[in-house]
Amino acid sequence: MISVPVILSVMFLGGVxxxxxxxxxxxxxxxxxxxxxxxxxxxxxxLPSCGGEYSxxxxxxxxxxxxxxYSALFAMLVAVLGFLGIxxxxxxxxxxxxxxxxxxxxxxxLGAMLGIVYSQDLVSLFFFWEVMTWSSFMLVIYSGEEKSxxxxxxYFAYSAIGAYLILSAIVILYAQSNSFLLxxxxxxxxxxxxxxxxxxxxxxxxxxxxxxxxxxxxVWAPEAYKESPSGFTAVFSGALSKMGIFGLGLxxxxxxxxxxxxxxxxxxxxxxxxxxxMLATFYAVIQSDAKKLLAYSSIxxxxxxIVGLALGTPLGIMAALFLTIMHGAFKAMLFMTAGxxxxxxxxxSLNDVSGxxxxxxxxxxxxxxxxxxxxxxxPLGGFISKWMLYQALLETNHYFLIIVIFIASTAAFLxxxxxxxxxxxxQKEKEVEHVKEVPWSMLVPMMFLTLFVLFAGxxxxxxxxxxxxxxGYLGNFKASWEPQVVFxxxxxxxxxxxxxxxxxxxxxxxxxxxxxxxxxxxxxxxTKDIHTAGEIPTENENLTYAVNFNQxxxxxxAPILKWSVDKLFNLLGENLESxxxxxxxxxxxxxxxxxMYVILMVVILxxxxxxxxxxxx
Amino acid sequence: MDSSTWIKILGYIIxxxxxxxxxxxxxxxxxxxxxxxxxxxxxxxxxxxxDIIKLYSKKTAVHHxxxxxxxxxxxxxxxxxxxxxxxxxxxxxLWLNNSFNGDIIFLLYMMVFGSLGMALGAGQTxxxxxxxxxxxxxxxxxxxxxxxxxxxxAIMIQFKTTSIAELMAVQDGFSxxxxxxxxxxxxxxxxxxxxxxxxxxxxxxxxxxxxxxxPASEFGGKYLALMQTSGSIFTFAKLVLFTDIFLxxxxxxxxxxxxxxxxxxxxxxxxxxxxxxxxxxxxxxxxKWPTVFGIIAILIVVL
Numbered sequence: 001m002i003s004v005p006v007i008l009s010v011m012f013l014g015g016v017x018x019x020x021x022x023x024x025x026x027x028x029x030x031x032x033x034x035x036x037x038x039x040x041x042x043x044x045x046x047l048p049s050c051g052g053e054y055s056x057x058x059x060x061x062x063x064x065x066x067x068x069x070y071s072a073l074f075a076m077l078v079a080v081l082g083f084l085g086i087x088x089x090x091x092x093x094x095x096x097x098x099x100x101x102x103x104x105x106x107x108x109x110l111g112a113m114l115g116i117v118y119s120q121d122l123v124s125l126f127f128f129w130e131v132m133t134w135s136s137f138m139l140v141i142y143s144g145e146e147k148s149x150x151x152x153x154x155y156f157a158y159s160a161i162g163a164y165l166i167l168s169a170i171v172i173l174y175a176q177s178n179s180f181l182l183x184x185x186x187x188x189x190x191x192x193x194x195x196x197x198x199x200x201x202x203x204x205x206x207x208x209x210x211x212x213x214x215x216x217x218x219v220w221a222p223e224a225y226k227e228s229p230s231g232f233t234a235v236f237s238g239a240l241s242k243m244g245i246f247g248l249g250l251x252x253x254x255x256x257x258x259x260x261x262x263x264x265x266x267x268x269x270x271x272x273x274x275x276x277x278m279l280a281t282f283y284a285v286i287q288s289d290a291k292k293l294l295a296y297s298s299i300x301x302x303x304x305x306i307v308g309l310a311l312g313t314p315l316g317i318m319a320a321l322f323l324t325i326m327h328g329a330f331k332a333m334l335f336m337t338a339g340x341x342x343x344x345x346x347x348x349s350l351n352d353v354s355g356x357x358x359x360x361x362x363x364x365x366x367x368x369x370x371x372x373x374x375x376x377x378x379p380l381g382g383f384i385s386k387w388m389l390y391q392a393l394l395e396t397n398h399y400f401l402i403i404v405i406f407i408a409s410t411a412a413f414l415x416x417x418x419x420x421x422x423x424x425x426x427q428k429e430k431e432v433e434h435v436k437e438v439p440w441s442m443l444v445p446m447m448f449l450t451l452f453v454l455f456a457g458x459x460x461x462x463x464x465x466x467x468x469x470x471x472g473y474l475g476n477f478k479a480s481w482e483p484q485v486v487f488x489x490x491x492x493x494x495x496x497x498x499x500x501x502x503x504x505x506x507x508x509x510x511x512x513x514x515x516x517x518x519x520x521x522x523x524x525x526x527t528k529d530i531h532t533a534g535e536i537p538t539e540n541e542n543l544t545y546a547v548n549f550n551q552x553x554x555x556x557x558a559p560i561l562k563w564s565v566d567k568l569f570n571l572l573g574e575n576l577e578s579x580x581x582x583x584x585x586x587x588x589x590x591x592x593x594x595x596m597y598v599i600l601m602v603v604i605l606x607x608x609x610x611x612x613x614x615x616x617x
Numbered sequence: 618m619d620s621s622t623w624i625k626i627l628g629y630i631i632x633x634x635x636x637x638x639x640x641x642x643x644x645x646x647x648x649x650x651x652x653x654x655x656x657x658x659x660x661x662x663x664x665x666x667x668d669i670i671k672l673y674s675k676k677t678a679v680h681h682x683x684x685x686x687x688x689x690x691x692x693x694x695x696x697x698x699x700x701x702x703x704x705x706x707x708x709x710x711l712w713l714n715n716s717f718n719g720d721i722i723f724l725l726y727m728m729v730f731g732s733l734g735m736a737l738g739a740g741q742t743x744x745x746x747x748x749x750x751x752x753x754x755x756x757x758x759x760x761x762x763x764x765x766x767x768x769x770x771a772i773m774i775q776f777k778t779t780s781i782a783e784l785m786a787v788q789d790g791f792s793x794x795x796x797x798x799x800x801x802x803x804x805x806x807x808x809x810x811x812x813x814x815x816x817x818x819x820x821x822x823x824x825x826x827x828x829x830x831x832p833a834s835e836f837g838g839k840y841l842a843l844m845q846t847s848g849s850i851f852t853f854a855k856l857v858l859f860t861d862i863f864l865x866x867x868x869x870x871x872x873x874x875x876x877x878x879x880x881x882x883x884x885x886x887x888x889x890x891x892x893x894x895x896x897x898x899x900x901x902x903x904x905k906w907p908t909v910f911g912i913i914a915i916l917i918v919v920l
Binding site: 427522 | 684697701702722729736741744753756763777904
């Protein structure tokens with residue numbers, strides 16, 4: 001009988017096992033980790049999507065773990081991406097130091113994510129949330145360099161703030177309901193006072209918002225994504241950030257839905273999500289490092305997901321959950337591509353590498369499918385989520401939000417093209433002569449995900465089935481679809497069969513036409529052999545156009561970019577430092593002063609023994 | 618197979634051919650008009666046909682790799698697919714093709730498919746001018762997309778539909794054309810249309826005198842011919858889309874040609890008398906007055 005504790009113990013014990021294996025067998029850690037992840041992935045899929053319940057009483061606290069339709073969706077994402085990430089790491093990390101440490105933390109992070117989605121009580125939710133933060137923090141600082149430490153500390157500081165907000169919300173809930181069970185708290189939530197409701201919802205939303213990198217809480221993400229090893233970054237962006245989305249889904253539809261402020265919560269989150277999507281896209285456009293670019297792109301895409309959830313209509317939620325799955329796939333693909341380029345060239349800077357297409361054709365194909373899917377061009381999976389999101393925005397009368405989303409979505413072409421152009425297209429320089437395609441263990445996960453986004457575009461219904469069930473857990477949401485047709489609330493539809501058929505047919509006809517007798521007639525020439533109006537470029541002349549690729553656009557949005565949240569927080573930090581200087585006058589280090597404070601505090605408590613914030617203490 | 622299937626198949630063949638013929642003829646007329654404005658005589662109207670036929674018959678000697686082959690194929694795929702999802706004539710089974718299986722939002726994305734494909738093809742050639750052209754073109758797209766989408770959103774929320782066929786259905790009768798029902802949306806959309814057609818002052822992408830035709834500079838022979846074919850079909854598709862949305866569509870080919878020609882003259886005549894913007898000026902142009910008109914269009918519908 002498979003139950004949740006079995007899966008969790010496989011992951012956590014497996015993590016320790018991988019660490020031990022690294023001590024005794026060379027390459028032991030990666031094989032152990034891959035086998036463990038595959039086994040745990042199998043268990044996740046074998047676990048009935050509604051069941052596997054297990055409860056454990058620890059004194060007065062009862063821990064309950066159970067799989068629901070909603071958690072099954074996220075668990076599958078974690079399991080698949082986790083396994084592919086570890087598979088990818090096998091060769092990507094080969095020969096690096098501290099592999100036991102790497103795989104242990106990787107498996108701990110996966111186990112913690114599964115723990116989060118399966119938790120039915122707030123204590124284990126918080127516990128696994130912390131384990132997830134810790135283990136991912138360990139992986140951010142993996143390289144041990146100065147930069148990674150900085151990124152790690154930033155990540156940890158924001159995560160800690162998020163965690164404390166979640167903890168405070170849990171404490172407030174417990175004070176009211178006297179129970180840590182999720183179901184109990186949801187049941188009693190509508191009966192709590194308005195002040196409590198606002199506080200709990202905003203604390204939880206902010207706490208989960210940190211993990212899903214919602215602006216203005218996103219500042220940790222670009223550097224943390226950049227510094228973590230690419231095998232893990234794929235999971236970091238693809239699955240770990242989705243834990244925030246998982247939590248936000250619960251906050252919106254399980255807690256906020258039964259309160260008076262439901263509308264306000266949704267509007268606020270929708271606009272925060274929309275602005276996140278737009279601003280993050282603008283920042284992605286001006287990045288010159290591939291992983292940072294993808295990190296901002298990831299922030300932006302999570303913005304779309306938040307918008308979809310916050311709309312609260314069946315189509316919106318469906319769009320959000322579909323995009324959750326799709327984003328997991330295509331962002332993992334792109335991070336893996338960036339990692340592959342890094343492995344072969346030693347850099348992720350978009351200014352330094354170009355012309356890899358003939359050297360790494362399969363990696364290029366992955367990147368191509370990835371960017372087509374991110375940009376939402378039919379017939380790949382990304383398009384369907386975009387289409388549903390726009391229809392949902394239209395049906396809920398979000399006239400201006402849809403424009404914001406459209407700008408974000410169009411501007412995404414700029415950075416996506418830059419990503420693929422700088423790495424794979426453009427001038428082929430001598431520096432990349434030695435580059436080879438990456439090994440099979442890295443290509444397999446990339447190719448698998450490539451086929452997945454193609455499949456998701458052709459048969460969206462297959463993926464919409466588990467999503468529909470997950471929506472049933474969140475509330476009474478009904479949307480209609482067929483295996484290849486998706487409908488909107490206004491009665492519009494898109495038929496993916498016809499779309500893919502048309503595109504495929506014309507593409508094949510065009511290919512036949514271009515290919516006809518072409519093979520022998522033409523020969524391949526170097527990228528120096530180009531039209532340059534009579535000037536013949538010499539062998540060493542640099543014709544690469546990569547630095548400041550998007551300068552025209554950058555100039556156009558310069559007024560918007562002046563404004564940076566990161567700078568704002570840094571300014572705040574500096575001011576806080578000077579404030580803390582004053583605090584030294586309070587904490588004098590003198591015992592008598594402290595004794596006086598204690599007495600003062602007691603006096604204050606006696607005076608104001610009524611209530612604080614309307615909560616009886 | 619029954620007769621309706623045959624009509625459908627005939628439609629799939631006739632539609633792109635018509636689009637090609639009309640598009641290329643328009644191209645020829647534009648060359649004549651431009652010449653007359655510049656006090657030249659200009660080539661015959663059929664010149665573009667001969668150019669394309671000549672290019673198709675030429676052999677290509679060199680290429681830079683797979684993506685360069687795929688670029689023009691992507692372009693023709695996008696333009697013909699877009700055309701198939703636009704109802705060319707009203708209530709005519711021959712010209713409807715696939716238009717009930719997609720909608721405006723789908724078309725917005727489908728239309729980008731070709732540009733991105735072309736951009737990828739141009740990218741592989743390694744020509745810096747191509748890359749510069751692509752960066753400009755994509756940036757310009759973000760510019761004109763804003764007023765265009767504002768206009769479309771205004772119309773979509775007014776009639777609660779995203780289907781082009783349904784939008785055509787509500788425009789029965791001259792006075793019900795959307796150009797009169799929502800004039801501000803039309804103004805915003807037509808200003809965006811200027812950018813979409815890449816005529817001056819928004820010809821930053823191809824800018825012949827500046828970046829040697831940008832993305833197209835490494836393509837010759839049947840690649841160039843395929844790109845020109847795709848360009849002509851795409852021009853026609855965009856014109857039909859605008860006619861369908863704002864000018865009530867057309868019941869027969871003659872009406873369609875009159876309407877599309879008049880519409881086409883707006884960017885052409887603007888282009889002839891204007892110099893070129895810098896890219897960032899072009900982008901910010903769209904974010905000023907056209908956007909304001911688009912917002913007004915939405916506010917009118919909402920209030």
